[in-house]
Amino acid sequence: MRATPPPLPETLTIPEVMTALRLSRSKVYDLLRSGQLRSFRAGRSRRVPTEALRQYIDTQMGEAA
Secondary structure, eight states, X not given: OOOOXXXXXXXXXXXXXXXXXTOOHHHHHHHHHHTSSOOEEETTEEEEEHHHHHHXXXXXXXXXX
């Protein structure tokens, strides 16, 4: 029997995005500044919606094809 993976959180922190994309902090902030990856501020913290990360990955996969 297969275990169902836990659901992803609605938002990710910058370190979580770094881990997911295997990119450096500066590269992730470059993506945010350029508008390629959407985010918002929650107080002093930056959050990336999980859907925005999926859209970024889908866009990159489409460009690679």
